[in-house]
Each structure stands twice: as C-alpha cells, then as structure tokens.
Amino acid sequence: MITPILLCGGSGTRLWPLSRKSFPKQFTNVVGDESLFQASARRFTGEGFAEPVVVTGNDFRFIVTEQLAGIGVAPAGILIEPDGRNTAPAAIASALYAARRDPDTLILLVPSDHAIADPAAFRDAVAKGRVAAEEGQIVTFGIAPNRAETGYGWLEAGEATHEGIHRLVRFIEKPDAARAAELFTDRRNMWNAGVFLASAQTLIAAFRDHAPEIYDAVEASLDDSATDLGFTRLDPDAWTRVPEDSIDYAVMEKAGNVSVVRFEGHWSDLGSWESVWQESDKDDRGNARSENTTCFDCDDTLLRSESDEMELVGIGLKNMVAVAMRDAVMVADMSDSQNVKKAVSTLKQRGAKQAQQFPVDHRPWGWFETLILGDRFQVKRIHVHPGAALSLQSHVHRSEHWIVVQGTARVTVDDAVQLLTENQSVYIPLGAVHRMENPGKVPMVLIEVQTGSYLGEDDIIRYEDDYART
Incomplete structure (x- = not known):
C-alpha cells in the first residue's frame, strides 16, 4: 500500500x-x-x-x-x-x-x-x-x-x-x-x-x-x-x-x-491568476468569467466575483485579471499576476487586515463573518455545524444579542438553558456565562449583534470547550 x-x-x-x-x-x-x-x-x-x-x-x-x-x-x-x-x-x-x-x-x-x-x-x-x-x-x-x-x-x-x-x-x-x-x-x-x-x-x-x-x-x-x-x-x-x-x-x-x-x-500548480485563467473555461474571445460578472468588449481576461452581492463589470479589458470579494478587489495585468504576493506584502506592512485574514473566519464548530463593524458595535453571521457547540464563555467588554434565522439553537445564559427556533432571540448581558449549541441535524445560523467598548476576538474567557481551547 x-x-x-x-x-x-x-x-x-x-x-x-x-x-x-x-x-x-x-x-x-x-x-x-x-x-x-x-x-x-x-x-x-x-x-x-x-x-x-x-x-x-x-x-x-x-x-x-x-x-x-x-x-x-x-x-x-x-x-x-x-x-x-x-x-x-x-x-x-x-x-x-x-x-x-x-x-x-x-x-x-x-x-x-x-x-x-x-x-x-x-x-x-x-x-x-x-x-x-x-x-x-x-x-x-x-x-x-x-x-x-x-x-x-x-x-x-x-x-x-x-x-x-x-x-x-x-x-x-x-x-x-x-x-x-x-x-x-x-x-x-x-x-x-x-x-x-x-x-x-x-x-x-x-x-x-x-x-x-x-x-x-x-x-x-x-x-x-x-x-x-x-x-x-x-x-x-x-x-x-x-x-x-x-x-x-x-x-x-x-x-x-x-x-x-x-x-x-x-x-x-495554480501558482498565479494567469494559471487559473489558463485552467478555466473561456468564451470565444478568451474570457474566463464566474457568476456575477459582466463582460463588454474584453479579450483574454479573467473576471471573478466571490460574492453574490458583488457584480463585477469589465469593459474593454485586454489580458487583465480582476477578482472581487466582499472586502477586497484586485485588478492586474495578466502578465503581472506573479507579483500579487508583492502587493500582499505591502498591505501587510500597512496593517491592512485583508492582507492575511479571510472574510469568513473558520472555526472547529463552523464559521462566522462580520457583516457590519462600527464604533462600539458589530454584526456577525454565525454558522454552527449540526451537533457542534461553541465554548462556555464570557466577555469583559461586550454584550450580545442573538437572533436565530435558521435551525434550532440551544442557548445557555448563566443558569438558564433554552431552545430558540427561527425568528426567536436572546440577550447576553456583559459578563454572563453563555454558550450556543446546535442540537439539530441541519446547520444553525444566527445573527449576532455585539455592543461594547471592545469587540476583539481575544475578549473571551473560556470555561469549557469541546476543542481543547481553554
């Protein structure tokens, strides 16, 4: 073998x-x-x-x-x-x-x-x-x-x-x-x-x-x-x-x-966007396009949108690559696509989070993405796999509102445990010991609204965790 x-x-x-x-x-x-x-x-x-x-x-x-x-x-x-x-x-x-x-x-x-x-x-x-x-x-x-x-x-x-x-x-x-x-x-x-x-x-x-x-x-x-x-x-x-x-x-x-x-x-080895263009299906003018893109009078161009909410339009482009995501857009001449890593290095030096952080943050229990980040508030979409649970935790600087939009959530807030279904919500006061779980067989999705003086991911005190992160 x-x-x-x-x-x-x-x-x-x-x-x-x-x-x-x-x-x-x-x-x-x-x-x-x-x-x-x-x-x-x-x-x-x-x-x-x-x-x-x-x-x-x-x-x-x-x-x-x-x-x-x-x-x-x-x-x-x-x-x-x-x-x-x-x-x-x-x-x-x-x-x-x-x-x-x-x-x-x-x-x-x-x-x-x-x-x-x-x-x-x-x-x-x-x-x-x-x-x-x-x-x-x-x-x-x-x-x-x-x-x-x-x-x-x-x-x-x-x-x-x-x-x-x-x-x-x-x-x-x-x-x-x-x-x-x-x-x-x-x-x-x-x-x-x-x-x-x-x-x-x-x-x-x-x-x-x-x-x-x-x-x-x-x-x-x-x-x-x-x-x-x-x-x-x-x-x-x-x-x-x-x-x-x-x-x-x-x-x-x-x-x-x-x-x-x-x-x-x-x-x-798909080592550049040019190689991705080479591997992609193309129209009769050599254009490779994803969904949510529109192409006018373009030749030998790659247009790729990674968001259903982002329509990418190319007009008169020749030998270009354009990739659009919810938090970043990259446009380059196809012959320069090997130099993308130099642009990433520059972004990293500037401290731009887009240089290294993917907009969807994958965790052992599922994933989340930030929909809105403002002064003293943040709105997230959280996806929890069937049977998975977040850690039992508390926060020092923020409170949270949870609204279930898909599936069923088992929610612990201090000594109270309750089941929430679609369109139901719960408030997590600052300092409360809490946990969310998905007891069902389908994904559970909720919208989380955080408010407080500090909203960083390191404002977590873990008491129990299924993934050995305490």
Missing part, C-alpha cells in the same frame, strides 16, 4: 484575495466544485492506497478534518507543525510517522494545491514508478511541458532504468525566458511537479545522509509529540531547532538515487 502524504501549508499570497494566510488556496474552490485539498485527497484513494497522512498547521487543523469528512476520507493521521519550515521538515516528519505505523510502507509526498485534469492517468504514473521505489529509488514526477514556462523549476532526465523510468540528471532552477525556450526544445526536460514516491525507509536514510540537522530535530519533535483531539502535535521546543529548507535543496539535489517518471497529462 502507498501512503499519500498531503502537504497542506502555505502562506496564501499568490492567489490573493481569494487565498490568504488564514485560508490558503488549497482550501478554496479555485477550479471545480471541491477544494484543491479535497481533490488531492480524493485523487489518491482507492485500490493501492492507504489512508492519507496530512501535514498542516494549527490554524488549519479543523478545516482539514471538515473538508476530509466532506468527501468521506478518514486520515491515518494529521500532523500539526508548530510553524511552517518549508517542505523538508514536513517530508521527514511524515516519513517517520508513516514508518512507525508500517516500516515497509511506500509514501507519496504530494502538495495539496495542484490541479490534475486526469487523476487516473496520474495514478498510473505513480504505479509505473513503484518498481523503482521498491528498489530503493526516490521517484519524482516530471510534467511534459506545453510551453516555455519560467514560473516552474525543471528536471532533466537521463538514461532509462526501467520502462518509463529514467535516472534524474539534475534539478533546474526557475529559468529566464531564453533558458526556458531552450529547455522546452529538448524532450529530456520536464517541469518539476514536486511529487515524490519512495519507501519511508529510503527517505529516512536520505535525510540522515544529506540533512542530518533537519532529521535529528524533527525526530526529536516527533518523539516528544502530543496527541490532542486525534491530532499529533509535533513538540514546539524541539521544532525551534529545525532548519527551514525545501526537500529539493535539503535532499533531492544531493541524493544519487533519484529517478523520474514523465507524466504526459495536464497539470498545473
């Missing part, structure tokens, strides 16, 4: 404003009806694959479990990194974790934010590489290029070692335009997909040989890890000694046992 390792970090800058630090692109429906993370998890299920191991951060742990449950996939484990240290530490942490469960397992390291049009064909490529992995090779996967791309790293293949498997000659850094055009003319060269297949023991040995500092610190962090609500939290003290590095630099470029399988199907 092959154990998929889904690498699920990311800073959420390249597809801003849809993707942000609090909700990076793998969790969004960039293309298709499910998130990129869900598509990645589904891609490697079924015959030949064990349950996946997910490596992610603390802020994303409940998003991961919710999205996996949404497609009926039960993970073998979810590793929580204290903070992101690039792909090398995540890779060896997952290899060690998988090897402790099954010393003989093969592992497939895959980013969780790529788009692959033909999942079955990619699984066939993985199956092709298996023979080399079982012989102690680290197998990477090269994408047959369809253009002289400067946004990807490249791979150069050497002689064949098995049918469809070649020795890897070298990794090639992201080239300039002239070098990319040269690489594109030689079939030996492919895009680097950043996907690796190997036995867990082979990868562990490679880290011991080529990245011992990373290996030692990560092993110590896993040895001292703690289990929390089914998550495996890597020890933060040991993690402070983990160097930050990519798996390519730390191990792959140094190892002599790397092979490559060429994948002829369509693939994209």
